[in-house]
Amino acid sequence: MSWLNGPWRLVARLTHLAAPAQRRLWRGLILSWALLLLGLWAALSALTRVEEKAAEEAGQAYVSVAPLAAEVMDLRQRRGQLEGLPPLSAAEQVARDAGIGPDRLRIQLTAGNAPAGAAESGQTLSLHAQALTLRELVEVLRDLKVEAGLTTASAHMVPTPGNDNRMDLDMILFR
Numbered sequence: 001m002s003w004l005n006g007p008w009r010l011v012a013r014l015t016h017l018a019a020p021a022q023r024r025l026w027r028g029l030i031l032s033w034a035l036l037l038l039g040l041w042a043a044l045s046a047l048t049r050v051e052e053k054a055a056e057e058a059g060q061a062y063v064s065v066a067p068l069a070a071e072v073m074d075l076r077q078r079r080g081q082l083e084g085l086p087p088l089s090a091a092e093q094v095a096r097d098a099g100i101g102p103d104r105l106r107i108q109l110t111a112g113n114a115p116a117g118a119a120e121s122g123q124t125l126s127l128h129a130q131a132l133t134l135r136e137l138v139e140v141l142r143d144l145k146v147e148a149g150l151t152t153a154s155a156h157m158v159p160t161p162g163n164d165n166r167m168d169l170d171m172i173l174f175r
Contacts, residue, residue, distance in 0.1 A: 092105075107125055109123055137157075
């Protein structure tokens with residue numbers, strides 16, 4: 001119980017201080033308490049800002065990744081969707097879906113000279129598309145493989161004469 005005597009003696013001495021000394025003591029205690037609370041508030045505020053910034057960065061990452069993930073899921077869902085159709089019909093459907101009209105598209109079945117992988121089908125397609133935009137070109141190339149299941153034996157792209165913003169595409173395809 002001797003350890004209890006120390007604090008009580010201190011309190012007894014503080015109560016016997018002169019009035020100006022007691023005022024200074026209380027002012028010092030109140031100021032210390034206020035500074036402690038202010039310091040805690042500043043620390044919590046800084047931690048909150050750090051967490052808000054981390055959450056904002058995570059949101060930005062989500063915003064940039066979500067469309068890519070949706071596109072990948074869409075491609076997986078559409079994979080092989082047109083493989084049941086004959087190669088000619090599948091290629092025409094892919095071109096139509098990309099927005100290429102019959103005025104800019106020519107697809108022909110060619111027999112013979114089939115690449116080694118097309119030996120069982122014996123059919124190859126010759127696709128010629130004119131004045132494709134970049135979006136159309138990417139969609140056609142992607143969907144011929146993904147949706148139609150067609151393999152490219154050869155491809156050749158050249159700028160459209162008179163319009164350097166568009167491309168002409170010649171491809172030999174087989175399944």
